[in-house]
Each structure stands twice: as C-alpha cells, then as structure tokens.
Amino acid sequence: MVRNIICYNAFQHMKIIKNQIEHLIGEALRQEFPDKVGSEIPIDYPTEAIHGDYACPIALKLGGNPRENAQKLLAAIQKPDWLEKIEIAGPGFLNFYLAPQFLNDFLREIIQAGEHFGESDVFAGKTVVTDSSHPNVAKPMGIHHILSTIIGNSLNRIFAAAGYKVVRDNYLGDWGTQFGKLIYAYREWGDEAAVKKDPIPELLKLYVKFHDEAEKDPSLEDRGRAEFKKLEEGDAENRELWQWVVDLSKAEFEKIWRRLDVEFDVIHGESFYEDKMQPIIEEGIAKGVFVEGERGALIAPLQDESMPPAIIRKADGATLYATRDLARIKYWEDTWHPDVMVNVVDVAQELYFRQLVEVAQMLGITDARNEHVQFGRMSFPEKKMSTRKGNIILLEEVIDEAVERARAIVEEKNPNLSDAQKTAVAEAVGIGALKYAVLSQNRTTNVTFTWDKVLALDGNSAPYLQYAHARASSILRKAEEEDAGFADTGAGQLQEAASLNLARLLPKFPEVVARAAEFFAPNYIATYLFDVARAFSAFYAEVPVLQAEEPERTARLNLVKATKIVLANGLGLLGGVQAPEEM
Numbered sequence: 001m002v003r004n005i006i007c008y009n010a011f012q013h014m015k016i017i018k019n020q021i022e023h024l025i026g027e028a029l030r031q032e033f034p035d036k037v038g039s040e041i042p043i044d045y046p047t048e049a050i051h052g053d054y055a056c057p058i059a060l061k062l063g064g065n066p067r068e069n070a071q072k073l074l075a076a077i078q079k080p081d082w083l084e085k086i087e088i089a090g091p092g093f094l095n096f097y098l099a100p101q102f103l104n105d106f107l108r109e110i111i112q113a114g115e116h117f118g119e120s121d122v123f124a125g126k127t128v129v130t131d132s133s134h135p136n137v138a139k140p141m142g143i144h145h146i147l148s149t150i151i152g153n154s155l156n157r158i159f160a161a162a163g164y165k166v167v168r169d170n171y172l173g174d175w176g177t178q179f180g181k182l183i184y185a186y187r188e189w190g191d192e193a194a195v196k197k198d199p200i201p202e203l204l205k206l207y208v209k210f211h212d213e214a215e216k217d218p219s220l221e222d223r224g225r226a227e228f229k230k231l232e233e234g235d236a237e238n239r240e241l242w243q244w245v246v247d248l249s250k251a252e253f254e255k256i257w258r259r260l261d262v263e264f265d266v267i268h269g270e271s272f273y274e275d276k277m278q279p280i281i282e283e284g285i286a287k288g289v290f291v292e293g294e295r296g297a298l299i300a301p302l303q304d305e306s307m308p309p310a311i312i313r314k315a316d317g318a319t320l321y322a323t324r325d326l327a328r329i330k331y332w333e334d335t336w337h338p339d340v341m342v343n344v345v346d347v348a349q350e351l352y353f354r355q356l357v358e359v360a361q362m363l364g365i366t367d368a369r370n371e372h373v374q375f376g377r378m379s380f381p382e383k384k385m386s387t388r389k390g391n392i393i394l395l396e397e398v399i400d401e402a403v404e405r406a407r408a409i410v411e412e413k414n415p416n417l418s419d420a421q422k423t424a425v426a427e428a429v430g431i432g433a434l435k436y437a438v439l440s441q442n443r444t445t446n447v448t449f450t451w452d453k454v455l456a457l458d459g460n461s462a463p464y465l466q467y468a469h470a471r472a473s474s475i476l477r478k479a480e481e482e483d484a485g486f487a488d489t490g491a492g493q494l495q496e497a498a499s500l501n502l503a504r505l506l507p508k509f510p511e512v513v514a515r516a517a518e519f520f521a522p523n524y525i526a527t528y529l530f531d532v533a534r535a536f537s538a539f540y541a542e543v544p545v546l547q548a549e550e551p552e553r554t555a556r557l558n559l560v561k562a563t564k565i566v567l568a569n570g571l572g573l574l575g576g577v578q579a580p581e582e583m
C-alpha cells in the first residue's frame with residue numbers, strides 16, 4: 001500500500017480535485033507498474049452520475065488484461081476520506097466517487113472563498129499577453145471586432161482566474177496607407193463640425209467617397225500614397241490630422257468598451273511599432289530569413305511550401321501589416337517575456353497568422369507559444385446590415401435592442417420592481433444575453449443570432465442562468481429575514497439525490513475554469529453553468545428548503561448559497577455578465 005500523503009485539509013490549498021486523483025493513480029502506478037511511470041494519466045468527467053465524478057481509463061493502456069491491471073491499481077490506492085468509493089467498471093475503467101461528507105464540507109469552503117471561488121494556481125508563474133478587439137480607426141467595429149472584443153474580454157478574466165499574469169493589449173488598426181487616403185479626402189471634402197459631431201460615420205463616408213472618386217480618377221491613389229508617405233516622414237500637419245482622427249475614433253470605441261465592461265492594460269496600435277520595424281528588418285536580412293524577391297520586394301520564404309512567402313517590405317520601401325506584427329511580437333517578448341501570446345482574431349486571418357508565426361520562429365524572436373484564437377462567423381438574419389459592405393452592423397443598435405427586449409421580459413416577469421431597478425436589470429440581462437450568446441458557442445462554429453434563442457428564459461442562455469441566480473438570492477433573502485442570528489452548527493447533511501447531484505458539480509468549478517484557460521474555450525464554463533442551473537432547478541423543485549426542519553434546512557441553505565456563488569462567479573468570467581439579485 002502506498003501511503004496516502006494527501007490529508008483531507010489539504011483541499012483548502014489544492015482546489016483541483018482532478019490533480020489529486022491523478023496523484024493517487026500516479027502513486028499506484030509507481031508501485032504496480034514502475035516501467036509505466038510518467039505515462040499520461042487521462043481523467044474524464046463521466047456524463048452520468050452513476051459512473052462517478054471522475055473516471056480514468058489508464059488500465060486499458062498498460063498492456064495485458066485491462067481488468068486485472070485495474071484491480072492491481074485499485075488495490076494499491078489507499079482511498080482517502082474524501083472519496084466515497086473507487087470502482088472498476090466496464091472493460092477496466094476506474095471510477096471515483098466523491099464522498100457526501102466531503103461535498104457537504106466543501107460547501108463551506110465555497111462560501112468562505114466567496115467571490116474568489118473558481119480561482120486556482122494552475123498557471124501560476126506564467127504570463128500571457130493578449131490582443132483583442134483591435135478595431136480599425138475611422139471605421140465602425142465590424143462583427144468580427146465585436147466577437148474578438150467579447151471573447152478576448154472573457155479569456156482575459158479566465159486566464160487571471162487560472163493563475164496567469166495577464167497583460168491585456170489591443171492592437172488597434174491605426175496605421176497604413178488608408179490614412180493617407182483619409183487625409184487627402186478630409187482636406188478635399190471634409191467638414192470639421194460634421195466629423196466632430198458623429199466621427200466614425202463621417203470618416204467612413206470620406207473613405208468611401210475617396211474610393212468612388214478614385215475609380216473615376218486613378219491618380220487619387222498616388223495622392224493618397226503621397227500623403228501617407230508624408231505622414232510616415234513626420235509631416236507636422238498630417239501628424240496632427242491623423243492624431244485627431246485616432247483620438248476621435250478611440251473615444252467612440254471607449255464608449256463601447258465601457259458599456260461591455262471591457263478593459264485594457266495597454267493599447268499599442270500598429271502605429272506604435274512604426275519605429276520598431278527597421279531593427280527587425282535588419283535582423284531578418286542578417287539571419288538570411290528575409291531575401292529579395294521578384295521585383296525588389298523583401299520577402300520571407302517559408303519552410304512549409306504550401307504557404308506563399310510573407311512579404312515584409314514592398315519594392316517602394318513601404319512596410320506592411322505583417323512587418324508591424326513581427327515588431328509587435330518582438331516588443332511583447334522583450335517587454336513581458338510571456339509564456340503565451342494570444343491573438344483573438346477572425347478565422348479569415350488564419351493563413352496570415354500561420355505565416356506570421358513561422359516567420360517569427362525562423363527569426364527566433366520568441367519562445368512563447370503563439371496562439372491564434374480564432375472564431376467562426378456570426379450572422380444576424382433579423383438585422384438589416386447598415387452599410388453596403390454588408391459585414392458591419394452597428395453594435396450600439398444591437399445592444400439597444402437587446403436591452404429593450406430584456407426590459408419587456410422584466411416588465412412581464414416582475415412588474416413590481418421600481419422603474420430604476422427595471423432599467424438596471426434590463427441592461428444586465430440584455431448585455432449579458434449578447435455576451436453569453438457569443439461565449440456559449442464552440443468558438444469555431446458559425447452562429448446564427450436570433451433573439452428568441454438569445455433571450456430564452458428556459459434554454460442555455462444568460463437570462464436562464466441569471467434567473468436561477470435571482471431565485472437563489474430570493475431564497476437566501478427570505479431565510480435571512482426569518483432566522484436572524486441563527487448559527488450554522490454543521491450538523492445538517494445533504495442526503496437526497498437531487499441535493500447531492502447539485503453539490504457534486506460545485507467543487508469542479510475551479511477545474512472547469514482552468515480547462516477553459518487551457519483550451520481558450522469560454523464555452524466550457526457556459527456548459528458547466530447550464531448544468532449547475534439545471535441541477536439547481538431540479539433540486540429546488542424536489543427538495544424543500546425554507547420549509548425544511550433544522551438541521552437539514554441549514555445544509556440546504558448552504559447549498560443554495562454555494563450555488564449562487566458559482567453562478568455569479570461563472571457569469572463574471574464570461575466577460576462580466578452581471579448576476580442581478582432580483583429579476
């Protein structure tokens with residue numbers, strides 16, 4: 001028998017139960033299969049509670065008879081108190097069942113941890129730098145920018161909860177030849193007052209006008225380029241005009257970020273890297289990574305020949321999007337030495353990011369894992385697209401509509417709330433529903449956005465989770481009124497299946513969060529919260545709480561409290577979805 005080195009109380013500091021199970025199996029492996037030490041110990045979450053809380057198929061992978069292997073391992077594991085039992089199932093799975101006593105006790109840990117429950121140190125000591133939102137100056141945010149903003153914001157919160165040090169950057173599109181065109185167009189046709197009044201639509205109009213005119217008179221293209229060249233060379237007037245446009249646009253973007261509760265630590269747009277490209281170009285040439293291509297451009301041929309070479313500098317000396325991105329990678333490395341670099345960007349840039357990462361590797365500018373966190377398309381069949389480009393919807397309009405529709409639900413569900421409360425709840429529900437609709441999907445699938453689904457009170461939606469939270473809050477409010485001064489003696493135990501089914505989900509929250517961080521997948525949290533909310537409904541339908549006798553009443557109230565904490569914290573990690581006390 002191996003000595004069981006994990007004492008019960010250690011759970012206070014080691015919140016990831018899965019790791020404890022892994023450790024138990026690892027010890028047994030060392031004893032019974034010494035030559036297999038170091039092999040991966042896969043641990044799954046069985047979908048049916050009858051198969052336990054954790055299942056491990058390792059016995060199937062050791063060679064020989066799997067059931068015999070499982071028996072050997074089982075005999076070598078000294079079952080800790082926090083496990084009720086370990087069983088062998090099917091061809092040789094080891095199933096682990098958490099003990100009811102442990103589940104009961106754990107509720108108090110959740111309550112004590114409060115808003116910190118869900119945090120862990122799985123990625124402690126590691127740094128991640130992220131780039132998300134990154135709209136283009138002088139243009140409205142497109143759908144892909146909205147998705148990037150919402151997904152990036154959630155990932156930033158999830159990374160921090162899983163222990164990462166997070167640097168939240170935003171690679172604003174504020175540089176490139178288009179600014180030369182805009183400068184030209186503004187001088188030719190612009191109206192200062194109109195731009196000040198409604199900056200982005202006015203600037204977009206100028207940009208569109210430039211293109212229309214350039215179709216008639218192609219010499220405009222050269223004039224636009226000339227203005228950009230002046231801008232690059234530091235021409236004072238062009239600089240001033242450009243800065244004005246950047247500031248106006250940023251102020252508009254800020255409004256959206258604030259409304260969505262999105263923050264950044266730094267906003268280093270493309271222009272920030274203007275003076276950081278030359279050193280990279282020289283480094284690339286010196287290392288033989290950049291070579292002269294046809295017609296005088298500087299290119300980086302890639303090892304993977306299915307990809308076209310990356311263009312680093314055009315024949316006329318102009319740098320490109322990729323040149324700036326390489327400078328960004330180097331700057332991130334030199335400034336923060338991150339373990340992981342994350343760019344939350346539309347799937348349309350997949351090839352581009354593959355090229356970029358390969359060039360960065362050839363240059364050897366970073367050891368960090370570079371992750372292009374991409375997402376699928378979202379379509380809004382119920383919404384008329386606002387510009388002729390077709391891929392732009394005005395986020396403000398979608399948010400306003402979400403809030404308006406949420407308000408109607410609140411009016412119907414809870415007409416007795418004050419007007420101010422209704423407004424606050426509608427804002428929380430409307431914006432929450434929007435965020436959740438994005439985050440609850442597998443990132444890479446295409447999503448059709450329909451109001452019925454997004455605002456459903458009975459489906460996998462933010463309002464459903466918020467409603468469960470509000471119900472838990474209302475139970476706790478009533479209890480508080482009834483038993484002021486009542487102290488928890490710890491004598492009550494959860495025994496009913498519906499209570500235990502809910503209780504057994506709750507300790508897994510920190511590991512779900514860590515998994516979401518590992519796989520860049522906020523939807524893991526959404527799926528989990530939906531399970532919690534459903535288990536809570538079943539519990540509440542079957543088991544009396546306020547009407548129960550002591551000491552069970554207190555045990556059940558603790559379950560409600562812990563559930564409320566998990567729902568609120570989980571929604572918070574989904575990009576700050578609010579959890580109102582009443583709905």
Ligand code: ARG
Pocket residue numbers: 131134135136171172173325343345
């Ligand atoms: N501004 C760019 C666009 O709208 C996205 C920037 C993505 N981030 C990056 N590091 N390239 O397409």
